[in-house]
Each structure stands twice: as structure tokens, then as C-alpha cells.
Amino acid sequence: MRYIPNSPEERAEMLHQIGLDSAADLFSSIPADLRLARDLVTSPALSEIELLSGFERMAALNTGAQRPSFIGAGAYGHYIPTVVDHIISRSEFFTAYTPYQPEISQGTLQVIFEFQTLVCQLTGMEVANASMYDGSTALAEAVLMAERVTKRSKVITCGAVHPEYLDVVNTYVQHAGIEVHHVEFDSTTGQISASLAEALDDKTAAIVVQSPNFFGCIEDVAALAQKAQAAGALLIVAITEAISMGLLRSPGACGADIVIAEGQSFGVPLSFGGPYVGLFATREKYARQIPGRLVGEAFDKQGRRGFVLTLATREQHIRRERATSNICTNEGLIALAATVYLETMGRRGLQEVALQCAQKTAYAAWRIAGIPGFSVPFTAPRFNEFVVRAPTEARSLLTSIALERGITGGLALGRYYSDRPNDFLVCVTELNTRQEIDALVDGLAFIASKKAPKMQR
């Protein structure tokens, strides 16, 4: 087998050197009745040629990857500069281990230090960790951290937080003695409703808000920060579309205590949902309660500056059951991709991408709202996502658009909100051209007029 350097002959020789007769002797400490007496029933060995052919055939079935798409909802199609994949494909980055031996891991460590810095700059916070698995688990860990910090056990999730993120939070807290209370969104604005005020009390550890929220609406984070502070609770802000930080006021500047985000928009392909990267940032005073790895500056005997994993007493390998989290492996290579992206696009590029997203989205929303029978129901300002209300059932409308016009027009909300069968979520990024947007609009108008010829204006 070509990945095993020692040939069968070399291995026979090695066995002999250590006093064994055959490979089977290596397993003599496994009771005979536990040793498999047959071959595994998995595929036979394939050559590269055969294997690639098999995977290409499966890939070709993924029609969703072959058309322009307007789905966001937690994963976003953005431009990825060529240098990103080139750099993460370097042996010394992708085949390297966790930097536990800093003398021979300074490449990885310095990258993470830059990553932590960039996350602080974008979120407006003081300290950030080396990454979490993704936005959803970062949010769950933020909730657990809020409970540790405040010693209160009630958490309020507000408004339109990504339904899958809420599911993950619920899974994580089910045995942690934390009660999650959900406050709905206002059906006119799409933002958090006023009923938050009733739910907030002195048992509240944290308020969780997503901005831009699941419907694409921008929340008034500064106002929420004040409410949270008045109740002695922490404000946790979740961001699923990281590019929004190129244009929107940072949660830190608005008074957030913990900011989590999905970093996938920063140079990471959609890849059917992963691997992605969770960003986690907070105030300096909470640094010792942060989950995950942290890289810090350090010096050797000659005064040379380097970087090292630090504050490890928070972590599982030292603190075991009293650790701030059980996390070990995180998303190092994806954090590298995000770092390369952010440094390549830079200050100007990040702003330009965000502006293009906002402008193209405004154009798309205006044009769709102009189609007879269609409306854009929520009034709050948006970044690059908005909800469309169609005159007919959204799922079949979108299926028709895909089949007839070769466009994935958005995400039907019925899968998460059964009381919104005609609503769908549209996301526009810098990759969606005007032609694609116009084609979407034309397609929606045409297909809807066929499906609902008697619709109201």
C-alpha cells in the first residue's frame, strides 16, 4: 500500500528483528474471540483514477453547486482570493500539528496571534481565542461562559436567531442547569420585540441577539447592551455573516460583552456546511473564563519574541472536569484561511466587499418588491439578506425557478417557520451579478404569474 513506506519484505524483516514470526503475532494481547476472522466489508482498494471518477460522479449530482445561488442563512458564497487556498495547501501549514512545541511551531502560532488580533479589531472586543468549531457551537459556549461569569442561570435568546444555532444551544445547556427563554421578533420590523423588557430580570445571565439576524435585519445592539447592563446581565452578540463587520458598527463599540461569529465568509468555501470556523471574543476581564485555545506573546532567554499557547490552566488537558470547555481540536487551518483572506482583502477590501453586498441587496430587494404580488415584509434596515413574501407557496416557487431558470432563488422559510409557507430568504453577495439578480426577478415574476394568475397588487 503506497502510503505505507515499509514494504512487506521490510516488515517481515522488522518482525524477525523483534522476535515475532508474523503480523498476526502483533495482536496476541487481543483475545482470540475478539479478533476479526474476516475482511472488513468496505470497498476494495481503488486507484486514484477510479476513486476520482467515483467522486466526480457523485459531485455531478450536486446540481445545487452548478447554478447561481441566493441562499445565505448562515453560510455565504463570497469571493475567495486565489492566494488563500495556495497558502493553506502548504505542507508546513496543513500537515502541522497543534503548536504544543513552540520552538518548531512559530508559523502556526504567529498566524493565530494575527487571527486573534483581527477578530478583536473586527468585533471591537479586547481578547479573542484561537477559534471554535463554528458559529453555532461558539454561541453555545458563550452561553455556558455567561453562566460561569454571572453565576446566574437564565439566558434570553431574542428574536430571529438562526434556528440551528438555537437548537445547538439547547443541546449544550440541557444538563447545565441553564434555562433558555425565547423572546419573539416583531412581525413588522423583523427585529426583537418589546416583550424583551418583561423577560429580563435579576436571574438573567445573558441576552443573546443575532445581528444581522436570521431574517437579515439589523438589530439595535447598543440599545440592547444598555438593557442588559441595567439588569446585570451580559450581552452576547452572534454574527452569522462575518462580512457584515466590514460595514456595520462593531458589537464591541455597541457595548457587547461576548461576541461570537461564524467566520466562513472570510475565505472559506461553502463545502456543504463545513469545516467552518467559530470566532469568539470578549472583554479582557473575562479572559480567564474564555473557552478554547489562546496564543500569547512570550520571550526566550535571548529576549527573542515568539508566541506560545497560554493560559492553559483553563483547558481540559490541565483542568479536566473543571475546564472552561472540553474543546481540544478546533479549526486551526480554517482560521488560517480566514487570516489570509482578511490580510489579502485588508482594510479597503473588506469595506468594499461589504458595500457591494449592501448595494446589490438593496437593488435586489427594490426590484423584487416591485414584482406584482411580491413584498419585502420586514421594515428594519438590512445588510445582505431579506425576507420575500411571495403570492404562492415559496418552496414550489423556488423549485420551479431552479428547474426552469437554473437559479437557486433563496431559502424557503417553511422549513424553520411553518407559519410562513410563502416566505423565503434571499441573500445577495458581491458574487451575484446584476444579470443574475435581474434573471431572478424575471423568473420570479414569470413563474408566480403562472401559478397565481389572480393575485392582488
Place this chain on the structure above:
Amino acid sequence: MESEITKVTSHISHNETLIFERSRTGRIGYRLPPLDVEESPIDSIIPSRFRRDDDLEGVPEVSEVDVIRHFVRMSTWNYSIDLGMYPLGSCTMKYNSRLNERVARIAGFANLHPLADESDAQGALQVIYELQQDLAEITGLPGVSLQPAAGAHGEMTGVMIIRAYIDVRDGAGASAKRRTMLIPDSAHGTNPASAHLSGFSVKTIRSTKEGLTDLEHLRELCSHGEVAGLMLTNPNTLGLFEKNIKEICEIVHEAGGLVYMDGANMNALVGVARPGDMGVDVIHLNLHKTFSTPHGGGGPGCGPCCCTKELEPFLPVPRITRVGQEFKVDYGYPRSIGRVKAFFGNYGMMLRALSYIQTHGNDGLREATEAAVLNARYIAHGLATDYDKPFDAAPMHEVVFTDKRQSRKGVHTLDIAKRLIDYGFHPMTIYFPLIVQGAMLIEPTESVGHQELDQFIAAMRSIAREAVVDPELVLNAPHSTRIGRLDEAAAARKPVLRWKPLS
């Protein structure tokens, strides 16, 4: 002493400052097409009070050339599997195939949105389904979820499944009384941390002086009535196969508990023995260990959770199933513990793992296991005269030594590890497991040829000699790296965790 070192030599190493120090106003590293829609005044789209007013100050401005030089230079400071062996016990640092990388980048997978309609993602779902099938076959446990993103995540999932099962079996709230998770004193730290996340309290089981689970102690702990389960690693973290595994599982089952296996050491078992046949109820796997997906400097990982038929209803949702020729995303599992991650998990790692399994084939998988155990046994044999080996039993894919002999001369495991760097190797796992004094846990994997194994043995033997005749050389190692030992204590006392502009 320098003449003992044959594997490496010195070379010019470029310095590279932080990107923020390279940054210059006005440099540009990108180009976008011009905006192709009518531009509205930004105030009319997003009111200014919601917009940034800091102009992203501090975010770097560099050219593409700066980016390339910056990252390429930093990369040269890293050791990596492509350079040579990492004898890291418990990490299984095997070859990360290029083919796997190519598969993961196929556009039909890379560009697919996770919320694409089922009918638009049949190929993607097929990959998940096939990998589930293969892992079920390999572990002997039919219920599989690929959703957890790492081993610790898979552990949390598995332990929550145990808890949910107990509540159904014994009545709602039963798991609040059956609160104890038994964990060996040799366990990886994520085990108790994951147990804690699921609301369990942890009781530690002793190991015998042979390095195996103490059955008497296990029986005693199980007799108290509140045992929910046992988390164990097999082979254990000393590299020894728990030959009493069947009895261990029986004891726990009789006491009303379930057995969780930490699958980190599966590289000793694939194609040879199956956890499901041993009586294990639920396991997690590390695709980034046994199944070769790359470590990436700290992830991404993928920690599938596999379980018995009885525990299947509790697996995370959604599950990927097959109905006829179609693959489906199924949420219809009311007893599921819920989601543990948005979307499907670290999908890109699933592609790589399936490619690994298909590349090896069933006999190649077994061959890899044999080669991995042989390499560890060969090292155990080669080092036995110079280093103290605390356990006599034949090790599986990894072997542990202590620094007992060397520490008499004032040279400890940390020093030996650092001196190994001068010989061109990454150090082995040190100070784990905790039950061995000055533990050095060595796992070569199957990806090392016997010349490099001989070089490693020679290096370790040379260091053992240096510890006697020239201990300073070892105590002050490494000597050949661009940076020496860093003052980690000072770094933790006054942590500097980000760059800040001088103001």
C-alpha cells in the same frame, strides 16, 4: 556530539514580523469587479448609527506579494508531517494524502450550500451515507452520526446519548440520580471535561501495575448504584490492549451503566478488532487521527459518534438515510439528543476520510494497522535498553517510557523532548498519561519507513548518552531552532493576546 545528528542541518531562516507591522497605508492586495447596480446613498440603506465609524483602523493594508512572503516565511518555521515523523502518542500523525485534498476541492462539493434542497445535493448526501456505512462496519456499531466536529465534540455527544438512554430506560429524571461517570486515571482530559458538560460527576478508576483497568476497583465503584457509565480508551493511553474488555463491559452493564469508548487509539484496531464486538455501547472516532484527515495546526477535525442499535434513536439530528435510490435528510427522531452543530458537521473532512478508506481498501486498512503496531513495537524494542519502560506487556500502536533513569542525572522528559528537536524530530507526547512519571508516549504510525525509525532510535539513544556525559547540552536544548525555550510562566502572568498599535 554534533556528529550524532545526521537527519538535519542548519539553513538560513527568514524573519517575518507581524502583518500589522508590515502594513502600509495605501497598499492593496485585491481587486473586485466594479459595482454593477445603481448605487444608492448608503444612509438610505443603513442609517449611520448602525455603521462603523472607525474605518476599520488597524486592519492591515498590504499587497499580494506581502501576503505571499508573509505566510510562506512563517510556514518555514513549522515542523510538519510532510517533513518527517511526529512520534506523538495519541495523535496518530500519519500521512495526509494529496488525493484527499483534491477530492475535498472538487467544485461540486466545495461550492455546495448546506441548505441546498435534498434533490440538489444527492451526491453530497451519498458521501455521508457511504462513510456512515464504512465506519459502522469498521467499529461494529451500526448507528452513526458524523455531525460532531472533533473528538471532544463526539465525546460530549456520546455521553449525552448515554444520559438520554438512561432517562428513557429508567424513567424521566433517572439520569439525575445515576450521575456518576467512571473514568480511568490514564484518560485524556477531554473525557472528564465532556462528562462534566453532560452533567455527570466523575469518579476515577485506578490502573493496575500492569497498566490495565483495575477490575476490583471497577467492581467496587459499580456497586454503589449510581454509575451511568464508563469512559475508556482501548488500547488505553499506555498503548496496552485492555484484554479484559469483555468482562469490563459486563461489570458495567450489570451495574446498569453503559460503556463509552474513546476511539482515539483506533489505529491499533482497524480491520483487526471491533469495539462493537467487545461490548462497547458508544464510541467516537477521530477522523483527523485514524483516518488521516490533516491536523492543520489545530483542526479542523471530525469526531463521528457510533453506537449500538439500541442507542441509535438518540443520535443527533438530522440523520442521513437512504430510501430506495435516494438519500434523505431525516429529522424524524423524537428521542434524539438534538443538534450538536449547525448543518451536517465538518463535511470536507468526511470527503477526505471516505477517500482514505477507499484508497486503502479493506486489506489496506488492515495492513496500515499492522504496520502501525509493528513500528511502535520496533521502537519499544530499540529503546528498551536506554529508557525505563514501566510496563512489560507488549504495546500496540504506541509505547510509553519514563524519564526515571535520566532524571537521576537531572535530565527530565521536557529536556529530552527539546533535545530531540535538534535531531530533526518533533518531540513525542510528554507528561501524558498523568499516571506515568515523566511520561514519553511514542506513536510512530504506519507512515514511517524503517530508516527513519532507526534514526529516531539512534537519536533517542544518543540523547540518553548525552544526559550522562554532557547534560547541559540536553538541559539547554533546543540549540538549533530560531527561537529557544520561551518563558511560558511569564507569558501567562501578563498575557498579551493580541497586537496593539503603539499610541
